[in-house]
Amino acid sequence: MLKIEHLKKRYKTGPWVLKDISFEVPDGEIVGLIGPSGAGKSSLIRCVNRLIDPTDGNIQLDDVNLSSLSAGKIREQRRHIGMIFQEYALVERLSVMENVLSGRLGYLPFWRSFLRRYPEQDIDNAFEYLERVGLIDHANKRADELSGGQRQRVGIARALAQDPRLLLVDEPTASLDPKTSRQIMRLIQSICREKSLSAIINIHDVPLAMQFVDRIIGLQGGEIVFDGKPEALTEDVLTRIYGDEDWTSVKPDEDDLENGEAA
Numbered sequence: 001m002l003k004i005e006h007l008k009k010r011y012k013t014g015p016w017v018l019k020d021i022s023f024e025v026p027d028g029e030i031v032g033l034i035g036p037s038g039a040g041k042s043s044l045i046r047c048v049n050r051l052i053d054p055t056d057g058n059i060q061l062d063d064v065n066l067s068s069l070s071a072g073k074i075r076e077q078r079r080h081i082g083m084i085f086q087e088y089a090l091v092e093r094l095s096v097m098e099n100v101l102s103g104r105l106g107y108l109p110f111w112r113s114f115l116r117r118y119p120e121q122d123i124d125n126a127f128e129y130l131e132r133v134g135l136i137d138h139a140n141k142r143a144d145e146l147s148g149g150q151r152q153r154v155g156i157a158r159a160l161a162q163d164p165r166l167l168l169v170d171e172p173t174a175s176l177d178p179k180t181s182r183q184i185m186r187l188i189q190s191i192c193r194e195k196s197l198s199a200i201i202n203i204h205d206v207p208l209a210m211q212f213v214d215r216i217i218g219l220q221g222g223e224i225v226f227d228g229k230p231e232a233l234t235e236d237v238l239t240r241i242y243g244d245e246d247w248t249s250v251k252p253d254e255d256d257l258e259n260g261e262a263a
């Protein structure tokens with residue numbers, strides 16, 4: 001369970017970008033974080049994985065208070081948080097397998113991580129994750145030989161290799177076409193279901209979010225202005241969240257609709 005209480009963030013210069021944010025994410029729940037540009041979505045995610053320091057408030061993941069960790073403890077705790085990125089963040093010249101195994105680096109003693117010598121169990125598990133994301137036949141390919149959708153699958157397998165308690169997902173589909181985007185969201189959703197894993201997904205594409213998440217949190221100006229089921233996201237609510245910004249820019253591609261693809 002992730003519990004965020006009275007989280008506030010202000011960068012060195014400038015106004016409050018997160019103003020008293022509180023919410024809980026039970027195990028297994030997938031939360032879509034939406035809101036206009038500058039609403040504070042990335043700042044919120046970066047506070048949770050402690051890439052930035054919260055100015056005030058508490059962030060509790062199971063029995064660990066993430067907000068008060070010393071620098072030395074941050075690395076140890078961050079390994080429990082799987083990150084999936086918009087641009088995949090793979091090491092392009094390494095193989096698919098090595099990229100997946102890099103999810104284990106936070107668990108290895110220094111000499112093993114330096115030499116990239118992974119225990120056998122880690123390698124067995126990595127094969128299993130590659131199988132799960134449908135890339136077992138690509139294990140030995142270089143990451144830069146893969147398509148965008150395949151790279152994101154490697155990113156998902158790498159996050160799984162961390163054996164995470166929480167997934168933080170930053171714009172996972174922003175670089176992908178609509179059909180591949182749905183496949184990736186469906187994969188993230190089914191993995192979260194299988195593992196009772198909770199996820200917070202920062203996502204611009206509102207229709208896609210509504211299809212695949214359990215709950216939507218709408219941020220605007222650093223505050224939560226909506227927290228509820230996707231089906232409660234009416235036009236009025238979306239206008240409250242987005243103001244003048246367009247939330248309808250992404251529509252299903254016509255080819256898929258013609259082919260009757262079930263999204």
Ligand SMILES: Nc1ncnc2c1ncn2[C@@H]1O[C@H](COP(=O)(O)OP(=O)(O)OP(=O)(O)O)[C@@H](O)[C@H]1O
Binds near residue numbers: 011013014017035036
């Ligand atoms: N390193 C920083 N230093 C100062 N201000 C920052 C920094 N990073 C973000 N901000 C400011 O914090 C506010 C929230 O930014 P944030 O990136 O969290 O929003 P966002 O909702 O993720 O936006 P987007 O959807 O465009 O990525 C913005 O006003 C932004 O300019």
